[in-house]
Amino acid sequence: MQVSHVPEHFMMLCYKARNHWHGSADLQTKEGAMPEPKTHNATLTGKVAIITGAGTQGEGTGIGRAVAIVLATEGARVCLVDRHAASAEVTLTQIEQRGGSAFVAIGDVTQREDCARFVAETEQRYGRLDILVNNVGVATPVLLDARDEDAWARVFDLNVGSAMLMCRYAVPVMIKNGGGSIINISSIAGIRAQGSLAYGPSKAAMAALAREITVLYGRQGIRANAIAPGHVLTPLAMSLLPETMRVKRKNVGPLGIEGDVWDIALAARFLASNESRFIAGIELVVDGGVTAIGAMTGNALIEAGAQEEQV
Numbered sequence: 131m132q133v134s135h136v137p138e139h140f141m142m143l144c145y146k147a148r149n150h151w152h153g154s155a156d157l158q159t160k161e162g163a164m165p166e167p168k169t170h171n172a173t174l175t176g177k178v179a180i181i182t183g184a185g186t187q188g189e190g191t192g193i194g195r196a197v198a199i200v201l202a203t204e205g206a207r208v209c210l211v212d213r214h215a216a217s218a219e220v221t222l223t224q225i226e227q228r229g230g231s232a233f234v235a236i237g238d239v240t241q242r243e244d245c246a247r248f249v250a251e252t253e254q255r256y257g258r259l260d261i262l263v264n265n266v267g268v269a270t271p272v273l274l275d276a277r278d279e280d281a282w283a284r285v286f287d288l289n290v291g292s293a294m295l296m297c298r299y300a301v302p303v304m305i306k307n308g309g310g311s312i313i314n315i316s317s318i319a320g321i322r323a324q325g326s327l328a329y330g331p332s333k334a335a336m337a338a339l340a341r342e343i344t345v346l347y348g349r350q351g352i353r354a355n356a357i358a359p360g361h362v363l364t365p366l367a368m369s370l371l372p373e374t375m376r377v378k379r380k381n382v383g384p385l386g387i388e389g390d391v392w393d394i395a396l397a398a399r400f401l402a403s404n405e406s407r408f409i410a411g412i413e414l415v416v417d418g419g420v421t422a423i424g425a426m427t428g429n430a431l432i433e434a435g436a437q438e439e440q441v
């Protein structure tokens with residue numbers, strides 16, 4: 131069938147054109163690493179933020195830490211929530227080294243008393259609350275097996291239950307000063323099935339929660355949105371993924387690069403700032419175009435990439 135060859139040929143042409151373009155790109159490298167942003171515009175000066183999961187599992191910078199650093203360097207005063215003190219302290223030190231203000235609040239975001247305390251401590255210290263980033267998340271594999279029932283409940287508690295609890299205590303404080311911005315870190319796994327029975331649905335629920343919060347509290351100035359990261363290179367991903375998988379993750383998207391934690395942090399900075407005042411109830415996909423294309427196209431891009439690497 132002649133027709134079926136056309137898209138693949140087209141894919142190869144696109145792939146070559148893309149690699150040509152990469153040669154002159156200044157922000158992205160072939161390795162996909164995006165540097166920490168160095169320019170700041172004080173778009174968050176005067177604002178106060180809470181970020182859950184502001185530490186990082188393992189060495190390096192995860193999404194929560196990157197978001198905390200970017201919001202703080204942009205002028206926000208930040209409450210760094212994590213259940214691991216040592217990890218949150220690393221984030222605090224990095225913020226202070228950059229001249230920002232923050233404090234650490236230790237506890238478990240699945241516990242309502244802890245969530246209430248994080249918000250109360252933030253209000254006590256800084257007098258207001260403008261931004262909440264619900265970043266804690268877990269991707270435990272779950273099947274339909276009855277033995278996985280506890281794991282199912284745990285994934286939902288940790289991902290979407292914690293976001294709801296944080297909103298419960300944060301929203302009334304935000305409303306006192308005219309509203310605020312809530313950002314749920316979801317995932318493209320909530321948009322496209324990946325064989326993760328609990329993770330995907332829990333992340334889809336985080337995007338839905340943002341919409342519901344917006345409808346219920348929009349008149350009081352609350353905007354809630356989600357950010358769906360795609361294939362982002364976090365320390366955990368780096369430690370778990372073999373090199374072959376990382377190459378596939380890069381090649382499957384139209385841009386042919388892996389995302390970085392700073393890509394997510396910059397999207398969060400925008401949704402946190404007044405620059406996005408008319409954006410509410412959306413899910414901002416930050417994935418290099420992976421969810422924009424079909425499975426066959428992604429597969430053709432992987433194959434074209436593999437062929438090119440052999441040349």
Ligand SMILES: NC(=O)c1ccc[n+]([C@@H]2O[C@H](COP(=O)([O-])OP(=O)(O)OC[C@H]3O[C@@H](n4cnc5c(N)ncnc54)[C@H](O)[C@@H]3O)[C@@H](O)[C@H]2O)c1
Nearest residue numbers: 183185186187192193212213238239265266267317359362
């Ligand atoms: N890494 C990716 O490629 C990717 C892709 C899509 C979505 N995400 C989402 O991004 C978010 C961050 O992922 P990451 O890999 O950067 O984070 P991470 O696994 O490094 O965890 C961040 C922090 O959360 C803390 N934490 C965990 N459970 C907690 C709890 N119950 N209470 C308080 N703190 C807790 C951990 O101690 C850790 O410091 C997650 O929601 C994840 O689902 C990641």
